[in-house]
Amino acid sequence: MNKQTEIIGKGTDQQVVIFYYLLVSIGLIAIFSVEYRFDDPFWETLIGLKKNYSKQLLYLLISTVFAAVILLIDSKFFAASANLLYFLGMVLMLLTFVIGKDISGSRSWIVLGGGFNLQPAELCKVFTSLALAKYMSRQDTDFTKTRSHVIAIALALFPALLSIAQKETGLALVYFSFFLVLFREGLPANYLITGFSVAVLFVTSIVMPLQYYNILIGIVALIIVYFRWRSIRKKYTRLLGILLLAGFCIGIKYFVDYIVFDKILKPYQSERVLSMFGKSYVPKDEARLALFQKEQAEGKKRDYSYNVKQSKIAIGSGGLLGKGFLKGVTTQGDFVPEQHTDFIFTAVAESFGFWGSTLLILLYFFLLLRIIRIGERQRSTFSRVYAYSVASILFFHVFINIYMTIGLMPVIGITLPLLSYGGSSLLTFTTLIFILLRLDLDRQTVLR
């Protein structure tokens, strides 16, 4: 036993472990501050597992045990079982369509019993990271070939597709973080630039009304034709290419208006996205439109900017020094919905103000830099790709979560790693991080 602890202790990257526990502790304090009222019996609620903070503490204990187990497993196991785990994960994801349970409008949960539910999409982040690392580290993978690009992207985005089908758009978005990993591994920048351009097109198509958008695309196409006239004269098929591209751009607008908002996103999500750009959502789908008008007539329409408004009030009212622990009036008054999960950052920002939130952000930032450094010191491609996967997933979560609380992104259900309440989320990130630390212990060996 003594020997085993020594094995765990020796060489494990202490910085990451410290960051991990610091962040989880901040999370516990924040969850506590969201739920605790000054007349609650503290010990009773803590031991009774009646409150979220006591449950989260239990999850932390479970996660710690889990982390220890991971550190004791042979690092070759992860490389060896990567494909199998990925396959298993996909099966679980597909299984949710059969035996899944509806929780807040998305069929992404499997009931485990005893009050515990499992969200396979969360775990699949780990499996996908491993599978991607496995694929990239294969000896016969030549990542200069487009074929391998396609396979790698397919590996990364298949779970995202399933997530979208489960109506978990937030989780799906996270899988796009693997592009950063692939970029590091030599994916041509064109992919990212194309991706970025498409993203800009999406945003433009949201912001602009249809006719203006079409005119804009037309003008841009004409400008390109004008400047490219010489090469077009040489080869007229190029003109066709430009026209196709313009058609594609206009297609995106229709895709966004008629498919993304009306089919993929739930009505409330569409409203959130559009309200971020100062627009209101009027469904084009007839069934939805009828429902929408009915709700509007009955005065039941919710104010979808409420969450962000309250979130901004909580953060903004914190000021420089914050209002102090358990003294945040917005927090104590339950003004911010989902504050213990997706909006946990607001609790920290209100109680501890600018210095507190800056400290928290810096913790995340340095953790990310540390993970990248760990990635760069690996001998094996497997470990490096995995390390970048961890960094990218973490980064996307922090980025989207906090940006959404400060009103720079539409509200998408996505947790703040290690801080938000929730067993699935905490366990996923624990697993992600500690597998990395286990691999890091064997950084001199080449894993395939």
Next chain:
Amino acid sequence: MAVFNQSRNITIQFIFAIVFIILLLRLIFLQLLSDKYEKLATDQAILRKVVYPGRGIIFDRDGKPILQNVSMYDLMVTPAQVKGTDTFTLCRILGIDTAEFKKRIITAIIKNSRNRPSVFEPLLTPEKYAKVNENLFRFQPAFFLQERPVRSYPFKSAAQVLGYVGEVDSSMLKKSNFFYQMGDYAGRSGLENYYEKILMGQRGIQYILRDNFNRPIGPYEQGAFDTPSVAGRHLHTYIDIEVQELAEKLLSNKVGSVVAIEPQTGGIIAMASSPGYDPNELTGPESRKNFNRLFVNPALPMLNRGMQGVYPPGSTFKPLGALVALDEGLINPQFGYNCFGRYGPCGKPACTHSNAGHAANVKLSIANSCNSYYAHVFRMALDNPAYRNIELGLMQWKNYMTGFGLGHRLGIDLPGEYAGYIPDTARYNRVFRKGGWNSCTIASLGIGQGEIQATPLQMANTACLIANRGWYYIPHFVKSIERESASDTILHKFRKKIKPLHIHDSTYQAVIDGMEMVVTNGTARNAAIEGIAVCAKTGTVENYFRGKKQQNHSFFVAFAPKEKPKIAICVVVENAGFGSTWAAPIASLLMEKFLTDSIAGDRRKAEVERISKVSLIPARIRQELHVRDSINRVKDSLQQIKNLQLQKRNLSLLKRQ
């Protein structure tokens, strides 16, 4: 891997850094640069609640509470929880229909949102309260009862003196420099108004944390910013509530007033005005309705005639006339004047008086109330050779009157006191033009008729002045304030002895002896009290309403006992005839009640009942009351028809269910 990929980790770190820097800039904007969020957070989460302390209690001279607080209950509703409540039973208990119920719920939602409780029915009557309380379990949690302290007058007496509290109006808000807030209650009249600052105490402020449904969740910062409310302080008064009640009883079915003052202190023992009202009518659920009814009553029940009724004092003024002449040295106590029953020297006989020849000296002139004597003495004062002309003579006379407390507000501790009126030279110069008038023109002033006007309070105060032989305290009700401190200056002016004139004691003695004789063998023998020397003066006051002569007012001014006087009193019964017929016995009974604590003898007790039952309401007012009553009867029958229709509808609703 290819070397150029190596640099990409820098690019990735750079992307991370940019995202975090944007985040940081946004936080700087939100948390450091814009301050609107802090205000928004406070506005939505912290409720500033004003806590009203109980108002001070007013006690009479024996420590009996005459104005206190009782708990009444508001029926409160939280609209969001109404679903599933037995509203039918509730409507039946409150006597409202479903339409009214819905209307009130909607009003509540508009006023205070669905989730916050609002008043559904304020101040339930005791019967409604009992029924609601019994069935409360049917209506919970949507409905609950909230206690509210309400003013109560256990003796149903002294309505105009004690005053009432009411919601402040916009003019009061402005005048108070927004010390009051909309919906605050404040004393609107009487002592409630004059001592408002003391009775109201200090409002407390509580900061309450509330949640996103506006529900209170506890004190903000454990109450660190709260200011506690300080209970209103009690007032101890000179009022003898038994005398007050008796005065109101004796004045019932009459128009008039009683003012009784303790001469040594200036403390007012009783101040009654009739017709009056039950002060409890202006508290509780019906207060607004009752107020409107009282306000339009032609008999003016809310008028405090004791200090707001102005009359020529008539013969009760004569002792003052004697004082002036004696002090000026124009006459001595033995001065006599041949009383023919009317005053001749000014040509046309004036100041007609029955039974002539009874003014051999000052004493007798008072006892027999000789008009000629006082017209003559008044003329002597005006034409006094010590002053160059009549104008200076009148001004000197006016100085005396001012000294006696006439012609100006005394400064009683009630709002709205009337000043009365003492004419001056300017007035006569205006009416008769300068030099166009002489002592004959205005001789009726000498017998208290004509332009002179005084309130019963002022006349009672002159009795104090005579009883005290030259001094008085400003008449006031409040003896002491609970926990009085140096900063309470409100009572200071009532504790300063006022001695405006330097008339010799012997002068007063002559007049007092005369006043004693009024009771022993003068005009008011029926005012005598066994074993007590009463000094008094009757008055029968001629008066006009819109130029038409009305029945005389019955006046009586007195004090007793003669030595060490304990009570001075003025009684006025409007349009009732001779002073000795009504005002004198009333004053006598009241003085006896105060001095001996009871009315002695069956005859006197029977007198109380007799007087209280006699109706002396002037025909003029009776007429107006009649007109109002017939209008009301028509209105009532219309309402009854409406009620019947309502009952019918409710019955049919019941049947349908």
